[in-house]
Amino acid sequence: MLAAKGPGVFAINDKPLVAETRPEALDDDATPTEKFFIRNNGKIVPPVDDPQRWTLAIDGEVNRALALSLGEIKSKFQHVTRRMVLECGGNGRAFFSPEAQGVQWHHGGAGCAEWTGVRLRDVLQAAGLKDTARFTGHFGADPALDEDQPSPISRGIPIAKAMDENTLLVFAMNGGDLPSVHGFPLRLIVPGWTGSVSHKWLTRILIRKDRHDGTLMDPWHYRVPATLTAHGDKFDPTTFVDLESMPVRSIITSPAEDTRVARTLTVRGAAWAGDQTVRLVEISQDKGASWQKAELSAPKNPYDWTRFTTQISFSSSGAHEIWSRATDSTGKAQPSEAQGWNPQGYGANPVHRIRVSVN
Ligand SMILES: Nc1nc2c(c(=O)[nH]1)N[C@H]1C(S)=C(S)[C@@H](COP(=O)(O)O)O[C@H]1N2
Ligand SMILES: [Mo]
Numbered sequence: 001m002l003a004a005k006g007p008g009v010f011a012i013n014d015k016p017l018v019a020e021t022r023p024e025a026l027d028d029d030a031t032p033t034e035k036f037f038i039r040n041n042g043k044i045v046p047p048v049d050d051p052q053r054w055t056l057a058i059d060g061e062v063n064r065a066l067a068l069s070l071g072e073i074k075s076k077f078q079h080v081t082r083r084m085v086l087e088c089g090g091n092g093r094a095f096f097s098p099e100a101q102g103v104q105w106h107h108g109g110a111g112c113a114e115w116t117g118v119r120l121r122d123v124l125q126a127a128g129l130k131d132t133a134r135f136t137g138h139f140g141a142d143p144a145l146d147e148d149q150p151s152p153i154s155r156g157i158p159i160a161k162a163m164d165e166n167t168l169l170v171f172a173m174n175g176g177d178l179p180s181v182h183g184f185p186l187r188l189i190v191p192g193w194t195g196s197v198s199h200k201w202l203t204r205i206l207i208r209k210d211r212h213d214g215t216l217m218d219p220w221h222y223r224v225p226a227t228l229t230a231h232g233d234k235f236d237p238t239t240f241v242d243l244e245s246m247p248v249r250s251i252i253t254s255p256a257e258d259t260r261v262a263r264t265l266t267v268r269g270a271a272w273a274g275d276q277t278v279r280l281v282e283i284s285q286d287k288g289a290s291w292q293k294a295e296l297s298a299p300k301n302p303y304d305w306t307r308f309t310t311q312i313s314f315s316s317s318g319a320h321e322i323w324s325r326a327t328d329s330t331g332k333a334q335p336s337e338a339q340g341w342n343p344q345g346y347g348a349n350p351v352h353r354i355r356v357s358v359n
Helices: 070-078 118-129
Strands: 009-013 019-023 056-060 066-069 081-088 109-117 135-140 168-173 188-189 202-208 249-254 259-261 264-272 279-285 308-311 318-328 354-357
Touching: 056 070, 056 118, 066 070, 066 118, 070 168, 109 118, 109 264, 118 168, 118 202, 249 279, 249 318, 249 354, 264 279, 264 318, 279 308, 308 318
Parallel strands: 056 202, 259 354
Antiparallel strands: 009 019, 056 066, 081 109, 109 168, 135 202, 168 188, 249 264, 264 308, 279 318, 318 354
C-alpha cells in the first residue's frame, strides 16, 4: 500500500499503517494525494466491494433517523470543495524529551488537500437535530487490531463544531475519488482539530445528549492538561480537557534538510494554526538570535494553510541551520523547544529547524 505513496513519505509503523510526510514533500499549495500522511488505527483498510451500497446512518437525538446512500449524499446536498489542513493530534510528538507515548511524528503528520463533499450541517439539518443534541459519535468500517474490540477508534465532537460550515462529509480528495487508505468511500473532515475526529470509512454518526464514550474517548486519549505541565509532574487525566483545535506550526518545505544551498537563497514553507489563522512567520539563520519576517500568501479559504516565502543570505559557507517560527492570530508563537510535556505527547509545536550546507 505504501508503494502507492510517493517519495518523501516514510512508514513509521507497519500494522497499523502509519506514514509521515517529509517537510520537503509538503512544498505544494495542495498536498498531492500520494504524499499525504496516513494514520490508521485498525487492522486493515476495509474493502469496499460496492460503493453504491455504502450507507451512512444518522441517528440518536434527531427527529428523523436517516440511512443515506452515497448516491443520495452526492445528489441531495450542495457540493463544497475546500483546501484544508488535516493534522494528526500527535503531530510533533517526537520533539518531546523524554519520549512521550505514541507515534513519534515529527512535523509531517499533516497535509493540506482539496477536499470535496457536502456540509455535515446540511445532512444533520435534514435529519433534524433535537434540542437535546450535544455531541456526535463517529463509527467506521475498519476492524480493530484486537478483533475482540468493537472498533479501533470512535470519536466525536460537540454539535457546534459539527454544524460549522467547514466541517465536511468528504467523498473526493484532490479532484479524484477518496483513496482507500484515506477513507473511501466517505469520511469526515473536521478541519483545524485533532485528525482523530476526521473519521474514515464512515458508516454512522450517532447524535448524543452527552459527550461520546467510544474507543479512544477515554481520559488519556486526545486529552491535554489544562495548564502548562512538565515531565515529572503528577498527571491526573480526569482533570484533562479534550484536545480540539491544534496549535500553531510552521514547516520549511524548501530547501530540504541536509542539502547544499547557495549563499543567497529563497526559503519557502507553510504554516497553520488549528481554528486560528497565521499572523506572522519569521525565519532565523542564526539559531534564533534574530528573525526576519517572511512574506505570507493569502489562504484560499478558511483552514487552508498559509504559504510563506523569503530570501535569506548567509555571510559564510559551511554548516548552518534555518529555523521557522509562526505566530497565530491570538499572538501565540511556536516555542524554541517543545513545551508542556504530557504523557501522551500532545501539543509539541517547536520551531522547525533544518540543517543545510552553504556553498
Ligand atoms: N475509521 C478511522 N478513521 C480514522 C482513523 C482510523 O484509524 N480509523 N484515524 C484517525 C486519525 S488518528 C487521523 S490523524 C486521521 C488521518 O487521516 P489520513 O490517514 O487520511 O491522513 O484519520 C482519522 N480517522
Ligand atoms: Mo491522528
